[in-house]
Amino acid sequence: MSLEVRATGPSVLVQDLGRPGWAHLGVPRSGALDLPSAGLATRVVGNEAGAALLEVLLGGLELSTDHGLWLAVTGAPCEVLIDGRQREFGQAVWLPDGGALRLGPPSSGLRTYVAVAGGIAVEPVLGSRSTDTLGHVGPRPVGVGDVLPVGESSRAPVPVDTPRTPSPGPLRLQPGPRADRVAGDAVDLLCRTSYTVSPDSDRIGLRLLGAPLPLATATELPSEGMVLGAVQVPPDGRPVVFLADHPTTGGYPVVAVVDERDLWQCAQRRPGEPIGFTRAARG
Amino acid sequence: MHLIPVGSHALLAEVASPHHAVALAAWARDRTLARDVVPGAETVLFDGVVDPDALRAALDHWEPGEGPPGREVEIPMVYDGPDLETVAASWGCDADEVAARHQAAALVSAFCGFAPGFAYLSGLEGSVPRLATPRTRVPVGSVALAGTWCGVYPVASPGGWQIIGTTDAVLWNPRRAEPALLAPGTHVRFVAR
Numbered sequence: 415m416s417l418e419v420r421a422t423g424p425s426v427l428v429q430d431l432g433r434p435g436w437a438h439l440g441v442p443r444s445g446a447l448d449l450p451s452a453g454l455a456t457r458v459v460g461n462e463a464g465a466a467l468l469e470v471l472l473g474g475l476e477l478s479t480d481h482g483l484w485l486a487v488t489g490a491p492c493e494v495l496i497d498g499r500q501r502e503f504g505q506a507v508w509l510p511d512g513g514a515l516r517l518g519p520p521s522s523g524l525r526t527y528v529a530v531a532g533g534i535a536v537e538p539v540l541g542s543r544s545t546d547t548l549g550h551v552g553p554r555p556v557g558v559g560d561v562l563p564v565g566e567s568s569r570a571p572v573p574v575d576t577p578r579t580p581s582p583g584p585l586r587l588q589p590g591p592r593a594d595r596v597a598g599d600a601v602d603l604l605c606r607t608s609y610t611v612s613p614d615s616d617r618i619g620l621r622l623l624g625a626p627l628p629l630a631t632a633t634e635l636p637s638e639g640m641v642l643g644a645v646q647v648p649p650d651g652r653p654v655v656f657l658a659d660h661p662t663t664g665g666y667p668v669v670a671v672v673d674e675r676d677l678w679q680c681a682q683r684r685p686g687e688p689i690g691f692t693r694a695a696r697g
Numbered sequence: 698m699h700l701i702p703v704g705s706h707a708l709l710a711e712v713a714s715p716h717h718a719v720a721l722a723a724w725a726r727d728r729t730l731a732r733d734v735v736p737g738a739e740t741v742l743f744d745g746v747v748d749p750d751a752l753r754a755a756l757d758h759w760e761p762g763e764g765p766p767g768r769e770v771e772i773p774m775v776y777d778g779p780d781l782e783t784v785a786a787s788w789g790c791d792a793d794e795v796a797a798r799h800q801a802a803a804l805v806s807a808f809c810g811f812a813p814g815f816a817y818l819s820g821l822e823g824s825v826p827r828l829a830t831p832r833t834r835v836p837v838g839s840v841a842l843a844g845t846w847c848g849v850y851p852v853a854s855p856g857g858w859q860i861i862g863t864t865d866a867v868l869w870n871p872r873r874a875e876p877a878l879l880a881p882g883t884h885v886r887f888v889a890r
Contacts (some may be wrong), residue, residue: 438726438735637737637810641703661811
């Protein structure tokens with residue numbers, strides 16, 4: 415069973431929960447950027463958590479199947495067309511034998527997820543099917559003409575899934591290991607500054623435009639390990655929030671850390687849109 | 698050892714030297730104290746920590762000392778790099794002497810980063826600056842120096858290190874049982890071919 419890719423937009427990637435555990439060899443964790451949306455699509459089609467799906471940036475995906483299958487489209491909302499007829503977003507829909515799926519451009523957000531029953535069954539590398547855009551581990555980005563194998567589906571799709579969808583809001587921050595590199599209270603300054611999303615943002619990091627953070631010292635640190643959600647401040651004072659494909663070590667100071675549960679918003683915020691921070695309550 | 702929390706699931710341990718970082722990371726990896734144990738130049742990051750208090754308690758028992766003996770790897774290479782003369786000039790010697798000193802050095806992989814399988818090898822005596830303008834493409838297998846570090850490019854990529862030679866050793870292969878030839882803790886010697 416397989417899917418044939420007829421068209422793509424700016425980027426279509428195979429993603430799953432990523433490959434944590436290899437950071438000491440310089441391998442980014444990777445994995446779907448908007449995990450709540452990817453998880454919803456996965457559940458709706460009846461797949462196990464960790465099954466691979468497609469992460470579609472700004473729509474434009476067209477694919478056909480050689481075998482009827484269930485699929486679900488979640489994340490950035492867009493028109494879902496099957497053989498030209500509009501179908502439900504966020505629910506299991508049937509793609510018939512020889513049928514074609516087409517995704518329109520999202521009305522908001524950036525990344526739409528397409529899960530198919532059985533999962534995308536490309537060969538895993540280091541335990542994951544995710545494409546890592548920094549270290550180039552895992553499958554190549556999906557291109558026109560690619561034939562993607564689909565796994566055996568073991569369960570029926572879920573008729574109703576009513577997740578407690580996370581609502582957008584300011585990203586919760588804890589102080590980072592090098593908060594003292596900022597002249598002042600790093601978390602306070604990040605919370606008080608108005609930032610917008612830079613067009614240079616990608617799966618490696620969400621780059622922020624706004625008043626530069628004043629650094630107490632500009633010297634680089636000896637390279638140290640980096641975590642998901644790290645807010646790294648390069649010498650220009652413009653913070654970068656590290657996302658799934660972030661480098662595993664780095665020499666710029668991490669002055670704060672975003673709560674992992676809020677990072678899905680970084681997957682969906684468009685360039686030019688505002689983004690804000692709030693101090694995390696200590697539990 | 699100084700322990701700094703990094704978010705809710707990670708701790709950064711500051712140690713005295715790259716040597717200690719390698720030893721602590723090897724010690725911790727055997728004990729599965731975290732999902733990721735990531736040595737840096739003078740730190741070890743414990744990421745994916747379920748129980749930070751248990752990790753702190755375990756780290757109390759660590760003594761800096763001889764770590765477990767690392768794997769030993771010999772890398773055959775040719776000293777034909779475009780920056781060999783520049784390195785010789787900054788070390789105040791000739792190109793042959795650079796090759797001799799580089800082969801005499803007992804290097805240890807301190808940590809990885811930059812690219813999968815790219816190891817920062819410590820143990821060089823001399824230091825060299827990075828290139829003022831990084832090259833847009835450094836060929837795979839380039840053996841290069843920056844600061845007191847030595848590294849080998851596992852894939853072709855941009856890079857700002859001074860290239861002293863080339864090896865055809867396979868640094869990175871995710872299909873191998875040991876994907877990185879120079880995982881942290883590996884002892885490395887270069888041999889002119």
